[in-house]
Amino acid sequence: MAVELSSEEVLHVARLARLELGAEESTSAARQLSAILEHVDAVRALDLGGIPPTSHPLELVNVLRDDVERPCLDRADVLAGAPAVEDGRFAVPRILGEAP
Amino acid sequence: MSWSGGPHGAPEPGAVGLAARVRAGEVRAADVAEETLERVGRRDGELHCFNVVTADAMRSAAAAVDRLVASGADPGPLAGVPVAVKDNLCTRGVPTTCSSKMLEHWVPPYDATVVTRLVAAGALVVGKTNLDEFAMGSSTENSAFGPTRNPWDTSRVPGGSSGGSAAAVAADLAPLALGSDTGGSIRQPAALCGVVGIKPTYGLVSRYGLVAFASSLDQVGPFAATVADAALVLEVIAGHDEMDSTSLDRPVEGLLDATGSGAGGLRVGVVADFLADASADCASAVRAAAEVLAGAGAAVEEVALPELLHGLSAYYLIAPAEASSNLARYDGVRYGLRVDGDDVEQMNARTRAAGFGPEVRRRIMLGTYVLSAGYYDAYYAQAQRVRTLVARTFARAYERFDVLLAPTTPSVAFPLGAKTADPLEMYLADLFTIPSNLAGHPAMSVPFALDPQGLPVGVQVLAPALGEVAMLRAAGVLEAGAAPGARGPVASRSEAGR
Amino acid sequence: MSTGPAPAGAGRASADFEVVVGLEVHCELSTATKLFCGCPNRFGSEPNTQVCPVCLGLPGALPVLNRRAVELAVRVGRALHCEIRPSTFHRKNYFYPDMPKDFQISQYDEPIDVDGYLELPSGRRIGIERAHIEEDTGKTTHLGGGGRIHGADRSLVDYNRAGVPLVEIVSRPDMRSADEARAYVAELRAILVASGASDGRMEEGSLRVDANVSVRRTGSDAFGTRCEVKNLNSLRSLGRAIEHEQARQVALLEAGERVVQETRHWNEDEGRTSSMRSKEEANDYRYFPEPDLVPLAPDGAFVAAATAGLGLMPAERRARLATTVHGPDAAVAASTLDQITTVVDLGLDDLVVEVVERGADARLALARAANEAAQSPEDARRLDPGAFCRLLELEAGGSLSSTQAKSVLAEMLAAGGEPDAIARRLGYEALGSEALESAIDAVVAAHPDAWARYAAGEDKVAQLLTGQVMKATKGRANGKAVAAALAARRG
Numbered sequence A: 001m002a003v004e005l006s007s008e009e010v011l012h013v014a015r016l017a018r019l020e021l022g023a024e025e026s027t028s029a030a031r032q033l034s035a036i037l038e039h040v041d042a043v044r045a046l047d048l049g050g051i052p053p054t055s056h057p058l059e060l061v062n063v064l065r066d067d068v069e070r071p072c073l074d075r076a077d078v079l080a081g082a083p084a085v086e087d088g089r090f091a092v093p094r095i096l097g098e099a100p
Numbered sequence B: 001m002s003w004s005g006g007p008h009g010a011p012e013p014g015a016v017g018l019a020a021r022v023r024a025g026e027v028r029a030a031d032v033a034e035e036t037l038e039r040v041g042r043r044d045g046e047l048h049c050f051n052v053v054t055a056d057a058m059r060s061a062a063a064a065v066d067r068l069v070a071s072g073a074d075p076g077p078l079a080g081v082p083v084a085v086k087d088n089l090c091t092r093g094v095p096t097t098c099s100s101k102m103l104e105h106w107v108p109p110y111d112a113t114v115v116t117r118l119v120a121a122g123a124l125v126v127g128k129t130n131l132d133e134f135a136m137g138s139s140t141e142n143s144a145f146g147p148t149r150n151p152w153d154t155s156r157v158p159g160g161s162s163g164g165s166a167a168a169v170a171a172d173l174a175p176l177a178l179g180s181d182t183g184g185s186i187r188q189p190a191a192l193c194g195v196v197g198i199k200p201t202y203g204l205v206s207r208y209g210l211v212a213f214a215s216s217l218d219q220v221g222p223f224a225a226t227v228a229d230a231a232l233v234l235e236v237i238a239g240h241d242e243m244d245s246t247s248l249d250r251p252v253e254g255l256l257d258a259t260g261s262g263a264g265g266l267r268v269g270v271v272a273d274f275l276a277d278a279s280a281d282c283a284s285a286v287r288a289a290a291e292v293l294a295g296a297g298a299a300v301e302e303v304a305l306p307e308l309l310h311g312l313s314a315y316y317l318i319a320p321a322e323a324s325s326n327l328a329r330y331d332g333v334r335y336g337l338r339v340d341g342d343d344v345e346q347m348n349a350r351t352r353a354a355g356f357g358p359e360v361r362r363r364i365m366l367g368t369y370v371l372s373a374g375y376y377d378a379y380y381a382q383a384q385r386v387r388t389l390v391a392r393t394f395a396r397a398y399e400r401f402d403v404l405l406a407p408t409t410p411s412v413a414f415p416l417g418a419k420t421a422d423p424l425e426m427y428l429a430d431l432f433t434i435p436s437n438l439a440g441h442p443a444m445s446v447p448f449a450l451d452p453q454g455l456p457v458g459v460q461v462l463a464p465a466l467g468e469v470a471m472l473r474a475a476g477v478l479e480a481g482a483a484p485g486a487r488g489p490v491a492s493r494s495e496a497g498r
Numbered sequence C: 001m002s003t004g005p006a007p008a009g010a011g012r013a014s015a016d017f018e019v020v021v022g023l024e025v026h027c028e029l030s031t032a033t034k035l036f037c038g039c040p041n042r043f044g045s046e047p048n049t050q051v052c053p054v055c056l057g058l059p060g061a062l063p064v065l066n067r068r069a070v071e072l073a074v075r076v077g078r079a080l081h082c083e084i085r086p087s088t089f090h091r092k093n094y095f096y097p098d099m100p101k102d103f104q105i106s107q108y109d110e111p112i113d114v115d116g117y118l119e120l121p122s123g124r125r126i127g128i129e130r131a132h133i134e135e136d137t138g139k140t141t142h143l144g145g146g147g148r149i150h151g152a153d154r155s156l157v158d159y160n161r162a163g164v165p166l167v168e169i170v171s172r173p174d175m176r177s178a179d180e181a182r183a184y185v186a187e188l189r190a191i192l193v194a195s196g197a198s199d200g201r202m203e204e205g206s207l208r209v210d211a212n213v214s215v216r217r218t219g220s221d222a223f224g225t226r227c228e229v230k231n232l233n234s235l236r237s238l239g240r241a242i243e244h245e246q247a248r249q250v251a252l253l254e255a256g257e258r259v260v261q262e263t264r265h266w267n268e269d270e271g272r273t274s275s276m277r278s279k280e281e282a283n284d285y286r287y288f289p290e291p292d293l294v295p296l297a298p299d300g301a302f303v304a305a306a307t308a309g310l311g312l313m314p315a316e317r318r319a320r321l322a323t324t325v326h327g328p329d330a331a332v333a334a335s336t337l338d339q340i341t342t343v344v345d346l347g348l349d350d351l352v353v354e355v356v357e358r359g360a361d362a363r364l365a366l367a368r369a370a371n372e373a374a375q376s377p378e379d380a381r382r383l384d385p386g387a388f389c390r391l392l393e394l395e396a397g398g399s400l401s402s403t404q405a406k407s408v409l410a411e412m413l414a415a416g417g418e419p420d421a422i423a424r425r426l427g428y429e430a431l432g433s434e435a436l437e438s439a440i441d442a443v444v445a446a447h448p449d450a451w452a453r454y455a456a457g458e459d460k461v462a463q464l465l466t467g468q469v470m471k472a473t474k475g476r477a478n479g480k481a482v483a484a485a486l487a488a489r490r491g
């Protein structure tokens, strides 16, 4: 079950992860990711048919808070670390597509 | 003054003793602060334990403690004790960088719950300690601001990711420190630096304000020179927090007392499978530790738990998957670094390429891949099944044992740069620590031996969920039976030789 | 889940095709605070003043679920006849600047409410596949390019809305016309308001609708390729967009072309849908269980407490009102059905049921409520049932003409008061029989020819004579009483 990621696959993953990746980097990233996946591939081979997945170590349920207001941040603190602010809002370059 | 030694003949050493002397008015917190800052100033240029030292805040916190003592009020169980805080725990008004260019200038508007609790207990925050970027790594070499050096041998790594905190305690720059442990990030550097490090039960300590790496695995815990000091810090920071949905609502009691109550009647299993994968020095330290426990009245037996070794692979699927999502928010919009682009998508992608180092980018890519359509079941869901397998394996073992004994690490501290070229080699450093994270169990590293080069070797005590008391009983016995000189603080050889 | 035949009028664009519609409705829940933090859930504050580390997605912050949001979701589920189930939250991962964490916390494959239905006034049931809890996004303003996303040179983001609790209610593809889709949303809105889950304000964005629209040959069981239409901000847009999309898809198929599965944007000004710029790759949301939250498992006690005080839903109220007016199991005429729907929509059904129980004429009560009272529904909801009942009694007993009764009712709605007193004040006191007889004497004397024709059996002259009596009494006479008196006099 050798895993071999193509650099196209790596570029696809980089787009999903919003990481700019040059063509050269994509080749070395493909190599590294393939090596890691090959190493963890033993997991895929294990026969774990009857075993349910665990997504969380705790068995807690129904952790809820009361619907009571708490103080908000001061707007100065909210915007203090922002790379670009305009009119009390966070400014970003143009957005090409609608939200999905 | 040394926090761990008792040069003044004080009845109790370490932080426990120091807090008692401050509370009694025998020692002024202000003097403690000045001595600490002086020592940090002298040593940290070489070691780089700290990303930032908060001298002014430390002085005013010390003054506040002294005022409370003078007025007869209770200054708290950690009164006047310096503590170093890993730089992935939020501190209001103090930069919290995660040792990443992404957050180099980010100043949180709030404190992590553990920081609030430390301060309320009278502790003096020295500063923020270096780590592998976003806690991803095992050597602190993945810091964007340069590596931390191991005080035992400054040509070697302190381990990671909480290397700055471990080294700070080992170099006596603070008697206490906080770290976070996702796959071994407290225990592994504790072992490599010859100090005590505890990863508590998942949910015992609030994660609110801990910058997330892998949320279902992350847990905050203490470093200290002694088991008792570590237990005291855990008592202070543990307990329910309504800001964290995964926080357990259970009373936390008797931890400090447990450290001195012996190992009589304790049932101890020695994880045989780990011994085979550890270096000879690390394995023989575990065997010697088993003898110490047996000599203290524990029933010791070897146990085969080979399934635990599958944990590493599962971990390197689960942790990157969660990280890929947790680190999505660093997009150049609200805080942190921004690299401009023609449109928002390009801005995001450039910011993230420039702001994250290579290991973080690698794990984000890996995590994105294993969650993506068509691969989820083969990788992520399968890794979650391994997680169940690990938990069941532990459950079987804990029917027969109260605690398990194992090496913390496969080897002692390695030279800087030795493993940076091969990520897989680095990942193996967490082989023995990862299973406890997957199961959400407590585990700790206790300094126990020195290898022939004089480097510290830690042994690991593992316990079932909420089994901290049994774990600390065993740890207290191991500490008492450790080889002379096996634990920090240590003056680094380069300094000693100067 | 859907029952009954598709209503007539479907497939307006072509008799050979019918349209199939499923709707996804996002509803902001009426909580005091956001879904995962204590920031107020309030509309219209200064930008970025209602945010905290949690809803701003600051590093280290963690979500804690709002109990009230869960209770409201349970109420919605119950009102939609859903099964309330154990549920989990997942992360839906995608990058967008209005999303502080660049993932949305949402219920994915284990939603809280599943498998319900909603009954339209027509009696048709529309299946509800699921309703789940999720968090809202922030709001983006586009600068340059006339405020539209395309052509804008930059955008500004306000996170006040980020983290506001939503339920997304997903119907089955059971609707067969634009009218039915509108009726569904109107009915759903009424249910959401009645269950206390929402203020139902579509114009403020409290209710947002996406439509999945496809067409197929009439009689076919298979579904056609569907398009998802977004930006439907009113019932009017919803109806227009579905009709447009239906016509567009039918035209494509009739021309031998294919419908492409895609998301389309409704442009209200241009009256058409257009393809939303599709990304070069499909979205891959990489769902996985949200590790910062634990599962929800509402038990019987939780559900009982959450649904306590949940009143009758509109469909149940319509059924109750129909029974009140017609008795059980009676077929109801379309015009009466409209009156029943109106009265329930306006919340006047309790009033009608109460006065009927007090003995008022049921049809008259329904008619006055649906026609006159409905003109000022807020006043009508404050109407004293005793007074309304007395008014109906006066009208039914002939003491007030219907014209008079309507005037008295208008006065009662505007200013309150007792109908007898208002009628007196307006001079509507019923004429005594003596006064009526003397008025008739005068009219007969003044119009001998007309009287002669009436007396000879020409019935239609009665109208003229009655009109003259009414005029002479300045409207105080009751039309029926006059007619009766004239008939008696003719013998």
Ligand SMILES: [Zn+2]
Pocket: C034, C037, C038, C039, C050, C051, C052, C053, C054, C055, C056, C163
């Ligand atoms: Zn908030």
